[in-house]
Each structure stands twice: as C-alpha cells, then as structure tokens.
Amino acid sequence: MTTRKRKEDVAWHKSTQGRRTIGYLLTFALLVPLGIAFILPFIVMVSTALKPLKQVFAFPPTLIPETVQWQNFPDGWYGHGYVDFTTCTWNSLKITINNIIGNVVSCTLAAYAFARLKARGKNFFFALVLATMLLPNEALVVPQYVLFNRFGWLDTHLPLMVPPWFGWPFFIFLLRQFFLTIPEELVDAAKIDGAGHARILMQIFIPLSKPALATLAIFAFIGNWNNFFGPLLYLRTPNIQTLPVCLVQYQGAYGNTEWHLMMAVATIAVIPVLLIFIFGQRYFVEGIATTGVKG
Amino acid sequence: MLKRKSRPISASAKREERIFYLFILPWLIGLVVFSAGPVFGMLGLSFTDWRISLDDLQFIGLENYTKLFDDPIFWTSVGNTLYIVVGRVVFGVSFALLLAVLLNQKVPGIAFFRAVYYLPTVTAGVAVALVWIWIFNPRLGILNHTLKQIGIQGPPWIFSKTWVKPSLILMSMFSVGPIMIILLAGLQGVPKELYESAEIDGAGNWAKFRNVTLPMLSPVLFFVIIISVVSSFQNFTEIRVMTEGGPGESSNVLIWYLWENAFIFLQLGIAAAVAWIMFVILMALTGVQFWVGRRWVYYEADTG
Numbered sequence: 055m056t057t058r059k060r061k062e063d064v065a066w067h068k069s070t071q072g073r074r075t076i077g078y079l080l081t082f083a084l085l086v087p088l089g090i091a092f093i094l095p096f097i098v099m100v101s102t103a104l105k106p107l108k109q110v111f112a113f114p115p116t117l118i119p120e121t122v123q124w125q126n127f128p129d130g131w132y133g134h135g136y137v138d139f140t141t142c143t144w145n146s147l148k149i150t151i152n153n154i155i156g157n158v159v160s161c162t163l164a165a166y167a168f169a170r171l172k173a174r175g176k177n178f179f180f181a182l183v184l185a186t187m188l189l190p191n192e193a194l195v196v197p198q199y200v201l202f203n204r205f206g207w208l209d210t211h212l213p214l215m216v217p218p219w220f221g222w223p224f225f226i227f228l229l230r231q232f233f234l235t236i237p238e239e240l241v242d243a244a245k246i247d248g249a250g251h252a253r254i255l256m257q258i259f260i261p262l263s264k265p266a267l268a269t270l271a272i273f274a275f276i277g278n279w280n281n282f283f284g285p286l287l288y289l290r291t292p293n294i295q296t297l298p299v300c301l302v303q304y305q306g307a308y309g310n311t312e313w314h315l316m317m318a319v320a321t322i323a324v325i326p327v328l329l330i331f332i333f334g335q336r337y338f339v340e341g342i343a344t345t346g347v348k349g
Numbered sequence: 350m351l352k353r354k355s356r357p358i359s360a361s362a363k364r365e366e367r368i369f370y371l372f373i374l375p376w377l378i379g380l381v382v383f384s385a386g387p388v389f390g391m392l393g394l395s396f397t398d399w400r401i402s403l404d405d406l407q408f409i410g411l412e413n414y415t416k417l418f419d420d421p422i423f424w425t426s427v428g429n430t431l432y433i434v435v436g437r438v439v440f441g442v443s444f445a446l447l448l449a450v451l452l453n454q455k456v457p458g459i460a461f462f463r464a465v466y467y468l469p470t471v472t473a474g475v476a477v478a479l480v481w482i483w484i485f486n487p488r489l490g491i492l493n494h495t496l497k498q499i500g501i502q503g504p505p506w507i508f509s510k511t512w513v514k515p516s517l518i519l520m521s522m523f524s525v526g527p528i529m530i531i532l533l534a535g536l537q538g539v540p541k542e543l544y545e546s547a548e549i550d551g552a553g554n555w556a557k558f559r560n561v562t563l564p565m566l567s568p569v570l571f572f573v574i575i576i577s578v579v580s581s582f583q584n585f586t587e588i589r590v591m592t593e594g595g596p597g598e599s600s601n602v603l604i605w606y607l608w609e610n611a612f613i614f615l616q617l618g619i620a621a622a623v624a625w626i627m628f629v630i631l632m633a634l635t636g637v638q639f640w641v642g643r644r645w646v647y648y649e650a651d652t653g
Contacts, residue, residue, distance in 0.1 A: 081454045088448070089465045092523065096468075098491050099480045115489045160375040167372035171365055179373060186384055188575070188635065190582045192604050193624040196611050197387030197394070220379025251368050280474030282586045287612065298475035302590060305479060313483060320476035331471045335464050 099324070102317035103127070110313050123314070127322065130315035139319060141293050142300035149214050149296060150278040156218035157225055157274045158267060164221050165229030166255050170241065187223040192283055199287060213288040214281070218274075225270050232266035233259060268337040275330050297323050388628070391621045399618035413622040423623075425598045426606040427630070429514060433602060434581040434634070436518035441577055442570070445525040449532035450558075463533075470526030478590040481520050482507070485591075507592055510599040517587060517600060528573040535569030536562065564647040571638070571646045578634050582627060603627050 097117055102110055103126055105119040131139050167173075168180050202213040236259060244254050260267070282298040289295050295303070301323060304316055331338065370377075395414070398407040417423045452463050469477065484490050485506035493503030506516040543561045552560065563570075585604045588594060594601035594609070603623060611620035 077454070078456055081451060081456050084451055085456070085462050088451070089462055092465050092469055094491065095477055095480050095484060095523070096472075098484055099477070102480075102483065111489065113489060115491060115494050117491070160379075163372040164376040167369045171369040171372065172362065173366040173369035176369065179377070182380065182385075183376075186380065188579050188631070189384060189388075190579060190604075190627070190631065191384075192583055192585055193607065193627045194384060194387045194391075196607070196617055196620045196624055197391045198383065199611070200394075200617070201382070201387065217379060217383050219375060220383060221376030223376075226376060251365075251372075276471050280472075282475050282589070286589070298586075301475045301479065305590070316479060317483075320479050323474075323476045324472050327471050327474075328468075331468065332464070335467065338467075 096324075099317050099321055102314055103130075103321045105314050107312065107314050126314050126318040130312075130318035131322065133315060137300050137304045138293060139297070139300055139322075142295050142297045145211070145294060146279060146297040149211055150275055152215045153218035153278045154271050154274040156215075156220075157222055158270060160219050160221040161225040161229055161270065162255070162260070162267070164226045165233055166251070166259060168226065169230045169233035170254075171251070183223045183226050187227060195283070195287060202288065208288060209290045209294070211289075211294060214284050218278075222274075225273070228270060229263070229266055232263055236262055265337050268334060272330055272334045272338050276327055279327055391624055394618060395621035395625050397618050399616075399621065409618075413619045414626075416619065417622055417626070422598055422601065423606065426601045426603050427626075429598075429600060430582065430602045430604075430630075432514050433517060433584065434578055436514065437521050437581045438574055438577050440518055441522055441525050442528065442574055444522050445529040445573070446532055446570075448525070448529045449536055452529070452533050453536045463530075466529060467526040469523040473524045473586075475586060475590055478587050481587075482591055485516055507600075508596065510596050513592060513596065513600045517584065517592075520587065521581075521584070525577075528577055531573055531576075532566070532569060535566045538569075539565040567646045568648060571642050575635060575638060578638070579631065582631060603630075 101117050101119055104122045104124070105126075106121060106123045109116070109120060164183075168176065168183070198213070199208075202208055205212070207213050207216075240258055241254055244258055249257070280298065281296070282302075285296040285299045286302070289299065301316075301320060304319065394406075396408060396410060398409045398412070448466055452459060452466070484492050485508070487493055487503065487505040487508060490506070492506065496503040504512045507513045539562060543565065544557055547557050547561050582602075582604060584602065585608065588600060588602060588605045589608075592600040594605045603626070607620050607623040607627070610616045610623060
C-alpha cells in the first residue's frame with residue numbers, strides 16, 4: 055500500500071516536473087521576443103545615432119552599423135548654433151531638481167495629514183485628492199496660461215517650478231498609502247515621549263518611508279525630465295528652453311535630413327532617465343504596485 | 350461623525366485639526382489656484398468671446414459651443430479621441446494583462462524581464478517619439494522591414510489616414526508599464542488557496558484564469574481601465590512630435606484641437622469650451638464605467 059502510493063507520488067511528481075519544463079519553455083518563448091520588441095526602439099535609436107548619414111538612408115535598413123561614427127554625438131550636440139543643448143540640459147536639470155524637492159516636501163506634509171491626523175472635513179478633502187488625480191492636466195492649460203500671464207511669469211521658469219511646491223494628487227495618494235502601513239504603536243510611543251507631529255514625521259515617518267520617497271523622487275524625475283507640454287507653452291527665449299523642446303526645435307530645423315545627428319542627441323537625452331530607472335527600478339515597481347492594490 | 354460634532358472637541362483634538370489644515374495647506378492652495386480655480390474660471394470664460402486679452406471680454410452665451418458643434422473638424426477630433434480611447438483600453442489593457450500573467454510565472458530572470466518591459470514607459474517622451482517616426486517609416490523603418498521578412502507588405506503607418514490611429518495605439522502599447530505592474534500586484538494578491546481548491550475541482554489553466562483570476566482581479570482591472578481612459582486623453586507629445594493631427598485631420602484628437610484653437614488660432618474662448626467638453630466626456634466615461642462596473646467588478650465581502 056505505502057510503496058504503491060510512493061510510486062504514484064513519484065510518477066505524479068515526474069509528470070508535473072515535465073509539465074513545468076514545458077511551461078518554462080512556453081513562458082520564455084513569449085518573454086524573450088517581447089523583451090526584444092521592448093528594447094527595439096532603443097536599438098534603432100542607438101544604431102541610427104552611430105551610423106553615417108549615407109547608411110541611415112541605405113536600403114535595406116540594418117540594425118548594426120557597418121562603420122561606427124562616434125563623431126555624430128559631438129556633431130549633433132554642438133553642430134548647430136541654433137539649438138544650444140548644453141544650456142537646455144542645465145535648464146532641464148535645474149527645473150527637475152527643484153520640482154523633485156518641491157513635490158517631496160509638499161506631498162509628504164499632505165500625505166501625513168491624510169494618513170495620520172484626525173480632523174473634520176478630512177474625508178471631503180481626501181475625496182478631492184482622488185478626484186483631481188483623474189483630471190487631465192493638459193486640459194487646464196488655457197486658464198493656467200492666462201493666470202501665469204497675469205503673474206508676469208510667461209517666458210520664465212516659474213510656471214514650471216512653482217506649482218510642484220503645492221502638491222501633486224497622485225504622489226499624495228501614493229505616500230498616504232505607504233504611511234498607513236506604519237504601525238500605530240510607533241506613533242503612540244513617540245507621543246508618550248512628548249513628540250509633536252513635526253517630530254514624529256521627521257524622526258519616524260521619513261526614515262521608515264525611504265522606499266516610498268525614493269519612488270516619488272524617481273517618478274518626479276522622469277515626469278519632469280520628459281515634460282514637454284509645459285515648457286513648449288511657457289518658454290520662448292532660446293536659452294531658457296528645456297531638453298525636450300530643444301529636441302523638437304532641432305527636428306523642425308534639421309530633422310528631416312539629419313536623422314543620425316538627431317538620434318545622437320535623443321540618445322544623450324534619454325541616458326539620465328535610463329540610469330535613474332536602472333538604479334531605482336526596484337523601488338519604482340514596488341511604488342506603483344502600492345497604489346494599485348488598494349485602488 | 351454626528352456624535353463627534355455634538356460632543357465638545359478637546360483642546361488636543363482642536364490642535365490636531367489645526368495641524369492637519371496646516372499640513373494640507375500647500376496642496377489646498379495649489380488646488381484652488383492651479384486646478385479647481387482654473388476649471389471653474391474656464392467654464393465662465395467658455396461663454397465669452399475671448400481672444401488674447403481678458404480686458405475686452407464679451408459675454409456671448411453658448412455661441413462658442415454652437416460654433417464647435419457646427420465645426421466638422423471638432424466632431425472628427427471627438428471621434429478620433431474616442432477611437433484612441435477604445436483602442437488603448439481594449440488592446441493596451443489586454444496586452445498589459447498578458448504581460449502581467451507572463452511576469453507572474455515563476456521562472457528565473459523574471460525581474461530582468463520586468464525591468465525591460467517597463468523601460469519604454471520611463472523613456473516615453475520627445476526623444477522616443479522621434480525614434481518612432483523612424484520606426485514607422487514605410488520604406489526604411491524597422492517595422493515594415495521585419496514584416497517584409499515574413500512576407501507581409503506593411504502599411505504606411507503614421508503617414509496614412511487609415512493607419513495613423515492604429516499606429517498610435519500600437520506605439521502606446523509599449524508604455525503600458527504602470528498598468529502592467531498594477532495588474533501584476535493584483536495577480537500576486539490572489540490567494541493561493543483559491544487556485545488549490547479550483548485544482549481539486551479539476552479546473553484546467555484556462556478555467557482557473559476565467560473563474561478565479563479574472564473575478565479576483567476585477568477591482569484592479571476596473572482601476573486600470575479608468576487610468577488608461579484618462580491617460581488616453583493626454584497624448585499631446587506624440588501628436589505634436591509625430592503627426593501634428595495629420596495626415597489631414599485623421600489624428601486630430603481633442604487635446605490637439607484644444608492646443609490649435611488656443612495657441613495657434615488664439616481662440617481662447619473656444620479652447621475653454623473644448624476643455625470643458627473634454628471634462629464632460631471624461632466624467633461621462635468614468636460614470637459609465639462605474640455603472641457598468643457594478644455588474645462585473647467583484648468585491649470580496651470583507652474588503653474595506
């Protein structure tokens with residue numbers, strides 16, 4: 055009886071193992087081609103950036119350049135007096151860093167309030183946070199443009215750099231979800247020690263929320279670095295432009311002919327985002343998952 | 350709530366309330382100045398003959414709206430927007446679900462694939478939109494070249510009136526990263542016991558997916574569909590960099606129509622009306638989803 059049972063067990067085990075191997079193969083048969091598809095745009099970008107112009111327009115198209123022309127990078131970057139990529143990059147960096155700090159500070163405060171403080175009207179205001187999460191910001195551009203015009207902020211970085219200090223609904227929601235997971239007992243113990251809310255936030259919540267804050271910072275970096283709509287609308291003077299706008303100006307001025315140079319500068323523009331993503335991707339993925347699970 | 354009101358509030362509760370409002374103050378100011386204020390200000394302005402300056406506003410009632418409704422291009426852009434919304438929800442969300450199911454398999458190296466699949470989302474912007482123009486090139490692009498290898502004569506993609514919208518939907522499927530991750534988290538939250546008891550009942554993989562995974566995942570799917578509808582309205586970068594609403598008006602979506610009216614034709618009153626119509630469409634779509642969602646979204650009784 056027992057031996058027969060064991061034999062059956064072994065057979066069953068073997069068959070599931072066989073099934074598992076087939077499952078593995080099937081999974082990889084899908085995972086790998088999809089993975090290649092997902093990085094294909096980058097391969098096209100980098101390979102075009104490395105080709106001499108003649109090869110870019112050669113038929114049939116190739117992915118691997120026959121001769122590598124590194125010169126495209128400096129040529130694209132400095133080649134045209136019309137677009138100053140170095141200045142654009144500094145502008146993008148300045149705005150991005152300011153906006154990350156602004157978002158982290160304002161959203162941390164609001165998230166703490168929504169997660170841990172009791173007040174009348176709290177539910178109402180939190181509902182407003184959720185409702186504004188679904189508001190497409192681009193649609194607000196007309197009145198905002200008028201507003202910033204009134205403030206005398208057009209053609210300065212202020213329309214891009216001031217609003218981030220006033221919170222961002224998605225980030226408030228994300229941080230609040232994280233703050234809710236911090237054990238109540240820690241807060242109670244700190245209260246008994248006489249700590250006020252500012253100290254509880256600084257000494258308990260912020261140190262414990264490093265992954266969530268990192269997620270927020272990465273999101274803010276990517277969003278601001280890639281932001282195109284705002285700068286396109288508010289900035290006029292060439293030397294205050296940001297990188298995405300510079301790229302489009304380049305496209306307008308030379309893009310139809312000089313694809314190799316344009317792809318070279320596009321590659322450089324993407325590198326910072328790639329680095330941030332590669333080093334922060336663990337936080338990043340967890341951060342998004344947090345917002346979805348309770349959603 | 351009522352109970353708390355009728356009771357006198359203690360001093361410490363009062364202080365806590367003050368701190369609450371102090372802490373949310375930056376957000377609240379931002380809400381009033383940068384979003385809620387503009388939304389309602391815009392409603393008023395959509396009833397005015399508003400060109401560039403606010404100083405000589407004239408109230409013209411519903412004229413902006415009637416002008417819009419008489420403009421065939423407006424209806425084209427509503428149609429194009431809905432086309433892209435439906436395409437992105439149907440194809441984008443099912444593709445994201447497929448990716449999430451794949452990434453939920455217990456195979457080695459899965460974290461690497463997860464990162465690779467997410468990559469195009471973080472780089473979505475002007476630089477990558479430029480690359481896509483090249484990918485979509487009918488003759489020299491990698492897409493048609495690959496299709497040719499397997500014997501398919503590829504279409505002219507963004508350079509043709511019929512293919513431009515499918516092209517944009519296809520391209521958007523490369524940046525489904527966030528909804529893929531949210532769905533993946535949802536899949537991982539389905540209790541193992543449910544699968545085990547389904548197995549005992551003799552359920553195969555498909556039956557398990559159909560009868561366990563999908564119902565358990567439905568709240569997350571619902572959330573994801575709402576997000577992807579909203580984000581379908583925000584595709585300005587691709588349109589500006591790749592098509593400028595063309596060829597013809599075939600990729601003229603509402604956000605582009607709004608931009609053209611506001612900042613090219615300088616018809617700000619009309620642009621304000623377009624923005625309001627966008628809000629109404631979005632709210633209607635969300636409302637419909639909540640209404641339909643009641644029938645298909647399964648919430649566990651003890652969730653809360």
